[in-house]
Amino acid sequence: MSRLLRVLPLGGLGEIGKNMTVVEYDERILVVDAGLMFPTPDQLGIDLVLPDFGYLRERADRIEAFVLTHAHEDHVGALPFVLRDLGVERGIPVYAGRLTAALVRSRLDEHRLKRAIQSVQELRPGERVAVGPMEIELIRMSHSIPDSFAVLISCPLGRVLITGDYKFDQTPIDGHPPDVRRLAELGSEGLLLLCGDSTNADRPGISPSEAIVGPQLERVFAQCKGRVVVTSFASNVHRLQQVLDAAAATDRRVSIVGRSMRKAFNIARTLGYLNAAEGALVPPHEIEDFPPERLVVLSTGSQGEPLSALRRMAHGEHPHVSLRAGDTVVFSATPIPGNERAVNETIDRIYRIGADVITPRDADVHASGHGYAEDLKLMINLTRPRYVMPIHGDYRRLRLHARLAEAVGVPPERIFVTENGRPLELDEQGARLGETVGAGVIFVDGMEVGDIEDVALRDRRMLSADGIFIVVATISGQDGRSVAPPEVLFRGVPFLTSSEDGFVEDLRREVERSLARAAADEVREIDLLQEQLHDDVAAFVYERLRRRPLVLPVVVEV
């Protein structure tokens, strides 16, 4: 007898990032990926944004396993937080490919989650493992990090394929093309549901092979007379390999700078995913003494991150390298949406120095890791799913992906564009969208993880926009009269000292008037007194400055 199958996206829909999908059969749970997102500028002071995994917290004892498609932050970054929250002592297994497992273990180690490290289990493509009433299998795909897999979930009702991030690269750098044979088999045998990556659903044609980048890098390295700095994602091991190869071909040596770049490089090299001769490398502290025309610097900072090696080089704040006229900086990556400004600032800084910049707009020095429209259509035609649910993308891309599915013949009523927290429910009768569960966001702020109170963010917004006024009134416990002159302090309120000299005195008098009025009205309860002070001060400040800072009255009774 078959039971309900529920596929519930907790993140990655209506947004780019924090991908996480729950697959639930007969009330047993498999979680595919646990990614994070970086905060938007209006999420003031927030460090990281995680999917709201409250649904999992309430059903922790039903979770059979996690499975990870690949090791990018938007697919694995939330895992340490989720595992700590659910309790590492549960020992919930985490299945992943070999490189993913290594990178995730290193991350769990940084989070001091030793018990969780032991739960990470390598799964080879094609190998099958039971997770409760389901069975999972990894199917090799190609993407901008090695060991990227689609996850096939089989249960008595049928099979679900969650593609992870992918493109159909016929000439991948590591020689492992996507397993189209297995995908075609699924199409023949029957696939119930396809949940496919929508990131590039808006791009026509087929995603270019990673292999196009190497010859372009080689051309740039050969033409540049000075140093070349290449910046890319540290995890893009294929790209790092191509930089090494292009450097070798043009008689340049490579120096790796930036903490995350060195770390990823070392892990990938140790596991054999990266092939670098010892003599090919130059330690960072020797960069400035090395002939510029024989050097390539491989650096973090492709997203304009404030503390990245590239940004520090551009501002003359890097211990080993300062950019100068004659250098060429190659951006071998495109900005993640939202990072455009930071990337443009970095580029402009480099131009200001007089160095040159090459971006993917100037030459093919980058290839996306995500399939374009024709890749997405090919995936549907190969796997011939009964139902399609676009995942990984903002609403625009989800809808465009749905249109592609229609274009290759999937009937519209079998295509489901849903949102975070709204599951697709499947049984013998068919498929339909179910009831929405809570699926907001969880913020990481310093050491704390939680559902940040709206009021704290609202306060931060007020503080950041207009600053704060603090008014301290000291009153007698006997008669409620003021016993010391009121103190007025402010922070983040500009211009006050220069152009409003009498303002603070006037405000202090206003506070005294307010206190006298309260005493006359016999307002003695501290709460009421503070409320009155707040309103009087806020009105006075608005009247004089046309600003609405946070006003904080403090009444001290002595």
Added chain:
Amino acid sequence: MSRLLRVLPLGGLGEIGKNMTVVEYDERILVVDAGLMFPTPDQLGIDLVLPDFGYLRERADRIEAFVLTHAHEDHVGALPFVLRDLGVERGIPVYAGRLTAALVRSRLDEHRLKRAIQSVQELRPGERVAVGPMEIELIRMSHSIPDSFAVLISCPLGRVLITGDYKFDQTPIDGHPPDVRRLAELGSEGLLLLCGDSTNADRPGISPSEAIVGPQLERVFAQCKGRVVVTSFASNVHRLQQVLDAAAATDRRVSIVGRSMRKAFNIARTLGYLNAAEGALVPPHEIEDFPPERLVVLSTGSQGEPLSALRRMAHGEHPHVSLRAGDTVVFSATPIPGNERAVNETIDRIYRIGADVITPRDADVHASGHGYAEDLKLMINLTRPRYVMPIHGDYRRLRLHARLAEAVGVPPERIFVTENGRPLELDEQGARLGETVGAGVIFVDGMEVGDIEDVALRDRRMLSADGIFIVVATISGQDGRSVAPPEVLFRGVPFLTSSEDGFVEDLRREVERSLARAAADEVREIDLLQEQLHDDVAAFVYERLRRRPLVLPVVVEV
């Protein structure tokens, strides 16, 4: 006898926005444009950013006139602030083309600068007027607002051409192509210096004519079955005209929504720059009753502005229109750098509703108002300047513009890439960059205009990132001992109530310890006591929360 000619950019170099150039001959000053910029996200709570016009303030009695190239905010938006600061009673004349004059007068009226309104004088292209020892003349160019002009400044040393924003549109909507004949004349008679717009120096080829947009709009209007909403810049009168024409051709009527759109529409129509039959328009309150297939809504909001009509329509918060499935929204504009996120959010919101979106990536529904590389080369070849100084652009675009000048034969030593505050100085001996003058920014924050203290912005950043702790200690004036329990307040600090229940109590005890220590050490001076409290509290908070909020100790002596 010839004297020193100084061309000093106060804004618009190393950035996109707040264009302002000072031209000074024999110590008499002409100011070309006075633009503003919108703040970046890290300029917390700032409303507007103006060029630092301290240089002008110190030399107010030497200013002969302002001249405005066209009526965009990045060229005229700072004018009310500058005129008020310099003193409207000076009656410094402001020269501008007819539409520019009308729009600027309306803006000065909003700022209640009646005296300044009278100083605005219309100048017709070709007409010459003396400004002290100089003479100015407007030369017609084409751009995305009618009446866009280059300014020719003649003085005994030679002629300077400041192009304003321009492209060479051979088929402009208003039938007034750029005056290439006059530009060629300058080339024959001799031009000393060309200061040219660099905005699109990075785009190859020639900037497409505004006329390409009309047929595309018509095609979209004809194909859409429901309502079409077109969003564009209110000031792009040519675009508004083409929307009106395309609507008429497809039997649709037009409704204008958004305050700035209605205002620009009315001014342009009154002055005859816009041709709209009375029957062509539908009042906004009739939109919902009007057959969708016969309606075009022309709206503000192309930059994703939070309070714009489009954004409110998309969130169901507009009094007259709510977007719904079946509607098509045409973005007839590209995002200004920095606005990408807001625009993408708006687009995604519209897709979520189920409405369709057409952007300039999907169809030619927008044409830039700025010349591409070939326009810039044509300008140099027409005017044959001795010296070239790229203006209006970030460093990247300024450098690319310099390369274009080199490509058409200007010797590199006659091309000057400078920065805000660093003048080009010319005399009979030649040209060179002079000493840098102060050229930061001036912020507008509420009612106040000024050189915001760094400390206020730094405080806002701390407040926005980590919130604030306020500690109030009440001590006896006799012995410095605490006479009331310390008060601890905080704002913008998340999670505290939920996960750190004992924290506030612990912090209060820490304050008491600190006070007791101070009393024992006989620290009696309030300043020293506050400093000690600050350090103790900050250390305690960091130890416990790993955050560095603003800590504000208040000591009340009773």
